[in-house]
Amino acid sequence: MKRKPEAYVCPTCKKSVLAAVHRHKTLGVFVPVWGPGACQNRSCPEFRLDPAHKHSPAR
DSSP states (O other): OOOOGGGEEOTTTOOEEOEEEEEEEETTEEEEEEEEOOBOOTTSTTBOSSTTOOOOOOO
């Protein structure tokens, strides 16, 4: 099943973001979970150079 790239949007800048796959362990087995990837818009506050690096939310 193909996913459309515009299926997910950045909550901050409202630009489309790519889909990313993450793992979730269920009953001892890792299953894929699809969700939004990192924002690629350089002017967005949510922009990250390394999509794997998760930053803590501002408090």
